[in-house]
Amino acid sequence: MSLKDTAIIAHAELKVMERSDRDVWQLGAEVLEQLLDRSGLEKREIDGLAMATSSTGAGNMFWPQATADMLGLELDYCDEVMMGGCSPVACVARAAAAINAGLCTTVLILYADTGVAEPNAHDRSYRREWTEPYGLMGPPGGFGLLTRSYEQRYGLDYALLGKLAVTQRNHALLNDMACEKLRKPITVADxxxxxxIAEPIRLLDCVMRADGAAGLILTSRKRAKEKGIARYVVPTGYAERVNYRAGEAFADPLESGHVVAGPRALKQAGIAIGDIASFHPYDDFLIAMVLQMEALGFCRPGEGMAYVRDTNFAYDGDLPLNTGGGQISAGQAACSSENLVEAVEQLMGEAGARQVRDTRNALVTGIGWINYGRNWGASAALVLEPGA
Amino acid sequence: MSADAYALPLPRPGPDDAAFWAGCRRHELLIQRCDGCTALRWWNAPMCGRCNALEATPVRASGRGTIFSYTTTHRAFSPAWQGKVPYTVVVVELEEGPRMTSMLVEAPAALRIGQHVEVVFEDVTGEVTLPKFRVI
Known part of the structure; x- marks a missing residue:
């Protein structure tokens, strides 16, 4: 049994909200109801639950169990993956591993968070001692430092970052599930x-945190076929790297673990980076996508600006990029799972007005937290292909 | 500034960094040197990333270095920082090698990576002194 022997047989997402007026478990129940409708499964056929890092659930040591209890699920496998923005893809890999190990057969992967309405997380890390007294408050500051470093080493054309912002915004305009507040056209001049915010990070470089929920059903390909499910999506390659160059005091902040995780995931899938048909990178800031293009091998380090200039990232362009709008233009919601769920929707051929032509595969990535004075702490890459 | 008036975030020294903050109160910038392999490290951590030794000795740094990167904060991230923006956060590459995050006490109009800086100790409360930097 391997990763490729599993199948995503259903996906669901709710519309992204600036602030939820519904409880996080109500959102979870709505997602589960949609997934049952779409998969044709009975609830009792779900015997696994994997949940991603949630700001609302963060204070509860029993979060996935409590959620299972609220949703009426009796389980053989129950897990929570706490890797920040890597959690959505990491949940797929862990759920597949659980199925392959015989722990369970069919997993509900649930991404439900109302972190705006009900934030319960608190940070116990270097921040309190080593950055907050100096006013470096979280991600915008960290990415401000990264952007300056990049600019100094390679040069940076901010209009080209604007091109990425506009492309994703255009995609959000075509995505009814994107947060309504963000569904307004923007230009490079805007x-x-x-x-x-944290110069050189501008407002339109940043994600807006939002509330929402989404989910997937993962089972074995064998079971999917037995159930007569015609269309599904197969995870064909996955890798993650946490704390790239851990223990090295003077690591290069422009290098991330994606230089390791990307090639490993592609190798497992048996394809090359040039074969990628659509790209759904984790986007908390625009510069993060440029750094990932370089680390994953779409272009070489330092050539990101030329690559962005020469590539059409529209859904009908050379390399469709975050075709649902990305987190930056859809709102950062549902445990940062939106880019993953969008990729699944594209490969299912259900993306409507923004449907990409080439659905041979999709590459989804994750970024989890920011460590001190370096790059991001966790890097993940997941290759998806349509099954038959 | 009295302790009551200081409303910005303060460190809460723990076992790994008590010596560092005590050094700041004496206006000395201390960095950890591994007792096992003599590697210098920043920030203060319970284990050497290179040789795994648990013991380290704080050694005094010169307080001079260069700007490795910087970002100017224009938006107050919490009410306490209202009225303080804009201010400039820096990553300083110390002469001894380690890179530490801090802030400039005042930002010159033209700031660039590579500029020389030196530490300035600010006694922000009766108990806490923060090491900040100024361009020299």
């Missing part, structure tokens, strides 16, 4: 003119 990007360049947006106010500075």
């Amino acid at each position: 990007y360049l003119g947006s106010r500075m």
Whole structure:
């Protein structure tokens, strides 16, 4: 049994909300109801639950169990993956591993979070001692430092970052599930003119945190066939790297674990980076996508600006990029699972007005937290292909 | 500034960094040197990333270095920082090698990576002194 022997047989997502007026478990129940409808499964056929890092659930040591209890699920496997923005893809890999190990047969992967309405997380890390007293408050500051480093080493054309912002916004305009507040057209001039947050990070570089929920059903391909399910998506390659160059005091902040995780995931899938048909990178800041393009091998380090200039990232372009709008233009919701769920939707051929032509595969990535003075702490890459 | 007036976030020294913050109160910048392999490290951690030794000795740094990167914060991230923006957060590459995050006490109009800086100790409360930097 391997990763490739599993299948995503259903996906569901709720519309992204600025602030949820419904409880996080109500959102979870709505997602589960949709997944049961779409998969044709009975609830009792779900014997596994994998949940991603949730700001609302963070204070509860029994979060997945409590959620299972609320949803009326009796399980053989119950797990929570706490890797920040890597959790959505990491949940797929762990659920597949659980199925392959014989722990369970069919897993509900649930991404439900109301972190705006009900944030319960608290950070116990270097921040309190080593960055907050100096006013470096979280991701915008960290990415401000990264952007300056990149600019100094390679040069940076902010209008080209604006091109990425506009492309994703255009995709959000075609995505009814994107947060309504963000579904307004923008131009490169709007990007360049947006106010500075942590210079050189502008407002339109950043994600807006939002509330929402989404989910997947993962089972074995064998079972999918037995159930007569015609269309599904197969995870064909996955890798993650946490704390790239751990223990090295002077690591290069422009290098991330994606230089390891990307090639490993592609090798497992048996394809090359040039074969990728659509790209769904974790996007908390625009510069993060450029760094990932370089680390994953779409272009070489330092060539990101030329690559962005020469590539059409529209859903009908050379390399469709975050075709649902990405987190930056759809709102950062549902445990950062939106880019993953969008990729599944594309490979199912259900993306409507923004449907990509080439559905041979999709590459989804994750970024989990930011460690001190370096790059992001966790890097993950997942290759998806349609099954038959 | 009295302790009551200081509303910005403060460190809560723990076992790994008590010596560092005590050094700051004496206006000395201390960095950890591994007792096992003599590697210098930042920030203060319970184990050497290179040789796994648990013991380290704080050694005094010169307090001089260069700007490795910087970001100017324009938006107050919490109410305490209202009225403080804009301010400039820096990553300083110390002469001894380690890179530490801090802030400039005042930002010159033209700031660039590579500029030389030196530490300035600010006694922000009766108990806490923060090491900040100024361009020299």
